[in-house]
Amino acid sequence: MSQSYFGGRANRGPKKSNSNNNRFGGRGRSSQPRQKGARKQFIHPSKFINRTAVDQTPEVYEPTHLFTDFALDPTLQKNLAALKFTAPSAIQDQAIPLVLDGKDVIGLANTGTGKTAAFLLPILTKLARKPERSSVLIMAPTRELAQQIEAEAKRFSRDMRIFSTVLVGGTNIDRQMRDLKRGPHIIIGTPGRLNDLLQRGALRLDGVQYFVLDEADRMLDMGFINDIKKVARLLPSHRQTLCFSATITPAIQTLIQEFTHSPETVSVRTGETSDHVLQDIIEATDKQHKHDLLHDLLSKEEFDKVLVFGETKYGVQRLADSLTNQGIPSAAIHGNKSQSQRQRALRSFKENAVKVLVATDVAARGLDIPNVSHVINFDQPATYDDYIHRIGRTGRGGKHGKALTFVDKR
Numbered sequence: 001m002s003q004s005y006f007g008g009r010a011n012r013g014p015k016k017s018n019s020n021n022n023r024f025g026g027r028g029r030s031s032q033p034r035q036k037g038a039r040k041q042f043i044h045p046s047k048f049i050n051r052t053a054v055d056q057t058p059e060v061y062e063p064t065h066l067f068t069d070f071a072l073d074p075t076l077q078k079n080l081a082a083l084k085f086t087a088p089s090a091i092q093d094q095a096i097p098l099v100l101d102g103k104d105v106i107g108l109a110n111t112g113t114g115k116t117a118a119f120l121l122p123i124l125t126k127l128a129r130k131p132e133r134s135s136v137l138i139m140a141p142t143r144e145l146a147q148q149i150e151a152e153a154k155r156f157s158r159d160m161r162i163f164s165t166v167l168v169g170g171t172n173i174d175r176q177m178r179d180l181k182r183g184p185h186i187i188i189g190t191p192g193r194l195n196d197l198l199q200r201g202a203l204r205l206d207g208v209q210y211f212v213l214d215e216a217d218r219m220l221d222m223g224f225i226n227d228i229k230k231v232a233r234l235l236p237s238h239r240q241t242l243c244f245s246a247t248i249t250p251a252i253q254t255l256i257q258e259f260t261h262s263p264e265t266v267s268v269r270t271g272e273t274s275d276h277v278l279q280d281i282i283e284a285t286d287k288q289h290k291h292d293l294l295h296d297l298l299s300k301e302e303f304d305k306v307l308v309f310g311e312t313k314y315g316v317q318r319l320a321d322s323l324t325n326q327g328i329p330s331a332a333i334h335g336n337k338s339q340s341q342r343q344r345a346l347r348s349f350k351e352n353a354v355k356v357l358v359a360t361d362v363a364a365r366g367l368d369i370p371n372v373s374h375v376i377n378f379d380q381p382a383t384y385d386d387y388i389h390r391i392g393r394t395g396r397g398g399k400h401g402k403a404l405t406f407v408d409k410r
């Protein structure tokens with residue numbers, strides 16, 4: 001894992017204070033959620049260029065705890081050791097004690113810094129003490145994220161006899177209803193499917209003691225606000241609420257106020273991801289020219305794990321097909337694919353069976369894909385915010401990444 005986030009020595013002394021930590025909002029830009037179908041923003045090409053800032057040394061966080069210092073369940077501790085989780089990341093270091101303490105927590109940290117474990121580890125510890133059915137509800141914006149959360153939960157909870165189920169769209173709902181009848185402890189779902197199951201009377205939320213909103217910013221971006229509210233209204237008011245996000249916007253603050261009770265905020269956001277990413281533009285005359293340029297780039301050896309962003313589902317699929325036909329094995333991920341097709345595409349990219357993954361913004365949200373060497377914006381993002389999210393897929397964990405954006409030749 002990365003040096004900067006997880007590799008730090010535990011510092012038993014007083015915590016080093018960083019003026020940007022623990023302050024609500026940090027120095028992030030605030031951004032407005034984009035409505036579906038909104039017009040494309042004009043973004044000046046100069047905003048896609050950053051040829052100098054790559055050499056900055058990543059900040060090293062010195063945690064004040066080791067995982068063994070936390071009052072986590074003993075089996076969980078054993079599993080963490082086996083997974084080589086020794087030093088907590090900043091968000092884990094600061095949020096885990098608060099969650100164990102029963103506080104409502106708002107956790108703000110950059111993508112890829114271990115937010116999942118920050119809420120799963122204390123929750124699994126509480127579940128081990130009191131393994132009640134349907135007592136944990138975790139909401140995530142996409143199917144892939146929900147599945148990633150479950151995969152992490154499974155790794156952490158080996159031999160703990162804690163069971164979970166994933167409730168997401170694009171998969172058989174009858175099977176999910178059967179899974180629910182078996183009484184899992186942890187329910188992980190996307191807002192749409194959760195509501196669907198609630199309406200069918202297949203899901204009950206009156207036993208929920210822990211409610212997690214993961215990637216809250218992405219959920220709002222994707223227009224899930226009403227679905228989230230509908231679900232939250234059915235939750236018992238005596239519960240612990242945890243909300244994790246990479247950015248904090250006024251809309252998220254409102255949401256937080258509505259759902260939490262005197263929350264503690266842990267903000268360990270550092271500068272925009274773009275600081276660590278070498279960015280440049282490539283001028284192209286038309287679509288065919290973009291195809292040719294892309295093909296040339298992808299033929300170079302240093303482009304060994306490339307995420308290409310396109311605007312539409314069809315465009316993304318066509319691009320992946322045509323690259324594959326030209327001898328560059330590529331997979332596509334977008335909303336027109338079935339759940340299993342999306343998973344297969346993601347896996348083949350993660351496992352290096354293909355070196356190119358072509359994606360739409362929505363399909364790529366929040367996915368944890370390590371070691372992406374390049375992000376290429378084949379189509380320009382609709383907003384600068386989307387741009388930052390796209391290029392945040394590379395240069396993770398303090399590593400340098402590269403991002404290239406095609407712009408119209410003037």
Ligand code: ADP
Binds near residue numbers: 110111112116117
């Ligand atoms: P985020 O939700 O903040 O984007 P994730 O929870 O997806 O980040 O974590 C990113 C990756 O880092 C995952 O593969 C996870 O297993 C790994 N990871 C998280 N915490 C640690 C840690 N303390 N030590 C080692 N690896 C970690």
Ligand code: MG
Binds near residue numbers: 115116214215366
């Ligand atoms: Mg996450």
